[in-house]
Amino acid sequence: MSRTPSLPSDGDASRKGRRGGRPGDSEPPPPPAPDTSLADEAQRRYLNYALSVITSRALPDVRDGLKPVQRRILYAMLHDLHLGPDAKYRKSAAVVGDVMGKYHPHGDVAIYDAMVRLAQDFVMRAPLIAGHGNFGSVDGDAPAAMRYTEAKLRPLALELLSELGQRTVDFRPNYDGTRFEPIVLPSRFPNLLVNGSQGIAVGMATSIPPHNLGEVIDACVALIENRELTTHRLLSYVKGPDFPTGGQLHATKKELEAVYTAGQGSLKLRGEWQLEEGDGKRGAAPQIVITSIPYGIERKAIVEKIAEVILSKKLPTLVDVRDESTGEVRIVMELKRGADAQLVMAYLYKQTPLAINVQVNLTCLVPTDNAEIAAPRRLGLHEILTKFLDFRYATVTRRLEFELGELRRRITILEGFEKIFDALDEVIRIIRKSEGKADAAEKLMKRFTLNEEQTDAILELKLYRLARLEILLVQKDLGEKRAEAKRIEGLLRSDAKRWGIVRDELVEIKGSYGEKRRTKVVGSIDEPEYQAEDFIVAEDANVILSAQGWVKRVREVKDLASTRIREGDSVLAAVAGSTRSTVAFFSNLGACYVCRIHDVPQSTGYGDPVQKLFKLADGERLIALMSFDPRALDVPAQTPDSAEPEPPFALAITRGGLGFRFSLRPHRDPSTRSGRRFAKLNEGDEVLFVHAVDGADRVLCASSDAWALSVAVEELALLSGPGKGSVVMRVAEGERLVGAALALGPSDVITVETEKGKTLEIAASKIAGQRGTQGEPVARRDRFARVVPPAVVVPTLEVS
Secondary structure (H helix, E strand, C coil): CCCCCCCCCHHHCCCCCCCCCCCCCCCCCCCCCCCCCHHHHHHHHHHHHHHHHHHHHHCCECCCCCCHHHHHHHHHHHHCCCCCCCCCCEEHHHHHHHHHHHCCCCCHHHHHHHHHHHHCCCCCCCCCEEEECCCCCCCCCCCCCCCCCEEEECHHHHHHHCCHHHCCCCEEECCCCCCEEECCCCCCCCHHHHHCEEEECCCCEEEECCCCHHHHHHHHHHHHHCCCCCHHHHCCCCCCCCCCCCCEEECCHHHHHHHHHHCEEEEEEECEEEEECCCCCCCCCCEEEEEECCCCCCHHHHHHHHHHHHHCCCCCCEEEEEECCCCCCCEEEEECCCCCHHHHHHHHHHHCCCEEEEEEECEEEEECCCCCCEEEEECCHHHHHHHHHHHHHHHHHHHHHHHHHHHHHHHHHHHHHHHHHHHHHHHHHHHHHCCCHHHHHHHHHHHHCCCHHHHHHHHCCCHHHHCHHHHHHHHHHHHHHHHHHHHHHHHHHCHHHHHHHHHHHHHHHHHHHCCCCCCEEECCCCCCCCCHHHHCCCCEEEEEEECCCEEEEECCCCCHHHCCCCCCCCEEEEEEEECCCEEEEEECCCEEEEEEHHHCCECCCCCEEHHHCCCCCCCCCEEEEEECCCCCCCCCCCCCCCCCCCCCEEEEEECCCEEEEEECHHHCCCCCCCCEECECCCCCCCEEEEEECCCCCEEEEEECCCEEEEEEHHHCCEECCCECCEECCCCCCCCCEEEEEEECCCCCEEEEEECCCCEEEEEHHHHECCCCCCCEECCCCCCEEEECCCCCCCCCCCCC
């Protein structure tokens, strides 16, 4: 079958809408537009914009699988620039300029980006354009400018374009009405599934992953033979997405069926790896080699992320990473001797882009009763294949009708030659005696009963065709054309025979372009479970928090007074624990931020702002620090379905005089950057004191008007979730609490500093009272400025 289509001439383009007239002619002014509300007009215009984006830019057509810009690029390359597979490469800038000037006036950058994508073999499962030059790489390198690259069509692209000149699809005027462009290409294979598509429209999006050409064609052939096949049966042919970058697809048959039936869902994709054992003689360490990466992920991003894991020492068994990739992916990671490669990869799959979730959304444009309008719909696998096959069947029918029309026209001309051959002398005599072509045509038509088409062919006949041998060729050609016309008429009368043509052509394309599957489908994931602390070297460390919010981890600290802090700052708290244990930071806005001690940056300097670890709100600051190392404070895991708060408990006091106890168990494990709430505060209030109450007897509070109160800890409300608590000490209007402290017995004291700079020690027994009272006055002619916290000491760990 010929692959060089005959395309419609641009000279046939419609000239509708053009007006002309004599100079001085004038048209009456248009009538004034009726008044309309701004809301109605904005809604109408936004809907018009949304419809334009959906149908003319972002979504592919179910029939040829192309967006308008892609279709116009391919059409311009063949029809206008003649850049078939056998042509010489042409500058990409020439292609972009032709497409933008004639068909797609939306900017050269968008056109070139779409053209580059059609040529990238790591993006398209079956690329349609052959690129010459730098068209980008899987590493994320950008393509060269269009003035430097060249392109032409690949042979597979002709399977989309080859039938354009046979009236198989409808054409419409381009944006300025100077030429025609096809509404859709007469695709001979289901390109929508083979190459997939990504697009974001207004209020909808599409995300169709690429598939294997051979598998999709096998499913089409099976559907032709049995149109009642279910999605479940079709998935025995289409195993799932087949990405050009390979990888492993982890999905069961049930999960795939759910996705392909609903037309949307999520599938797990991850890179492949293999273990290369070291050479025992030379002492080489074992190494993990990554041989494929997930689709759409830059290779360098994976290498950089693995390098970050190594530098942060979150995976001590991983020593080094390097990229040895050439044409194939080869990322090499060196391991320590005795390391568990399965465990290392389980960690990397969760902490790096080596494993991703692929979103599937099979939304595309579906033809309507109006040939020029397609509507967006989300389809399942069965519907996509059915609509493509119906389109292909209609295309084959129109192609046969076109071929039959051309045959009949040729038969008519050959029959005219046959009629006049035995009377050639008379024909020549009539022509010689005529007064011109029109007169000769009229006389020949009258004498031999010819039509106009036959007469024109006779008058244009070359003299050498009058030889006796030529009539034999004419008669032979006539017989062949009549036999071919009869065959096509038979095909047009039989639906089954036309479906047979569709099937045979699909099988032929599979034989020419089919490739082995690259992405492996694995039903279930069999990998070891791991805990993050499994990769942390267990060692004791100290965490130091400053009043201004700087935090650091140090191996040893002998004297907190000598530790490095910024000028004007001071040590707020210091705790100790194993690097595998967690540490909790409590803020004045009622949030608890938890991380492993290993995650606190190690430093011998000032440390790092705590904002690097957590996402603090404006005005939020840290007021307390607790180590959850079992030797410092044993916080067991929370009991499932427990209705009551479980020990150990912590106490929180606010400036408004409220207080409560809460369980530390919900805060035992690392939190997100946003932390977990432990308190709900009234407007303008803040937490000023948080402390574990294990063994504490009473809590001592002091207010700014120099009153103090000591309350039994058991009297405070015990909350099961974030709350406001109850009144601990009633403060006068306009006054606030300045601090609190815990006492183990009546002899313990609270130390306060007055506004005049004096320091007072107040025994718990002298200010003992009931919860919710104002307490006892301490200083008549002075006010309290703050409660002096106990000196921060070098943390120690209990020996278990």
